[in-house]
Amino acid sequence: MYIYVNGEYVKPEDAQISIFDHGFMYGLGVFETFRIYDGHPFLVDDHFHRLSRSLEQLSVQWNWNKDDILGVLNTLIEKNNLQNAYVRWNVSAGVGPLGLQIDPYEKPSTIVYVKPIPESMSTVKRGVILKTERNTPEGNERLKSHHYLNNIIGKKEIGSDPNVEGIFLTKEGFLAEGIVSNLFWVKDNIVYTPTVKTGILNGVTRQFIMALLHQLGIECKEGYYESVELYKADEAFVTNSIQEVVSLSEVDGKTNYNSLTSLSAKLQKHYSILRKQLNSRNELYKKELS
Template identity: 45%
Template sequence: MWYWHNGELVEREKVLIPVEDHGFLYGMGLFETFRTYEFVPFLFDAHWERLMKSLDELWIDFPYTKEEIGTAIQQLCRQNDAPDLYIRLNVSAGVAPLGLYAGRYETPNVTMIVKPLSSEVVPQEKRVEPIPFPRSRPEAAFRLKSHHYMNNILGKRTLQDQGAEGLFADEHGHVVEGLVSNIFWVGPDDMLYTTPLSSGALAGVTRQWVMKHFSVIEQPVTFEELTAAKEIWMTNSIQQVAPVTHYGNLRYPGKDGVRFNEVWAKLVRSIG
């Protein structure tokens, strides 16, 4: 596979990042994960906006324009002969003096890591189960999509069903989000709900899309209260909206859910 690194297409094995990079040493880095459909990155403007906001929060400069990154995405698709790609746009802060650096990072290492995806637009059902320890609190006023993923990896290890996605709760027992997804559910009143960002949930791009196009109530929920849901879905930028078939030992309608199909139909139209 060919990756894109600091302005150039580079074979995967030849991508190099200095060991003094503060993304490697101290976790000072951010990323966006998205996918292309027939060469077109889905919801790219929203990903770009979130990345720029987060970079500003961490005082990391970004040396490329949105248009330059858009061109690089097209180059990656063509060089890899893959119009449908998983793309991780990664920004590692760059080399700075050893120790806790308080200045601006002016020369980050910017890399796009890719892998091919299926061109089929079909719902991917999921199983979910609770994680037995709390979600770590955000690094800033809002959760950044940062390099800090130890909490997620440790959570993954606790799952009895390694094919499932774990659900994090906060220290008060309220569900926050999944390991790699935001959560939505249909309540007994047929209303659509999601967890509030104040819980520490990531402001996911697909979450944002659902909330823009449908009426959604942000409300805390416990693991026990979630068992009363009629439908549960997980949202992220690769699977988009993934309907849940099992929450622990409980069964849910998955892709047969009525409200899920309303959202999925609109999503497919948006993809084109």
């Protein structure tokens, strides 16, 4: 496999960054994960809008345009003989002196990884409320940053079973998000999801699903909710950019969701059509859905 590192396409064993890169030293970096479907990078505009906005908050000067981005993606899928791929696009602050820096970073490191998508992934998982609390964001909002220790601790709690997703609560006891996903549930034909004010990541797929629900005429409410609301739901599902929409069969053994006639199945059906078409969720408003 080839990866992109600061202007070069190299084998993983030949990839190098400086030990003084502040992304390594202080976790000062952000990334996006997304999928390419038959050569089309789904929601590419939304992912890179978030990436650029996050880097701006970190005072990292990164001035790539869409042509630059698509050029790297096209070259990577060609070199790796892929048409369907998992992509992680990573930008870290770049080299700096020992010590915390307040000046802008002018030469960030850009690394792009790709790999094949597994032939099959779980479409149904079991939910588990974690004992590990969701930590609060480092700033005003949670960035998709290198700070992943909280997620790793949560993952260690549930183990390596790919059919289980851990669900964080905030320290106040409100539902937050999955270890690698955003959380939704349905009660009486209304969809609920935790507000971003709980400190969750405002996932690109989360925003897309909320836009899709709007286009389908399905009400979606954001707020502060306790676990009992999830236990009483008619169904629940989680979302992320790699696994798309995943039904939850149950949560903590206290539920018995029916995933065979679920809203999540309907959303996944629309997702499977739109994922080869859209560059941004905003394009949804130009489409008629049924």
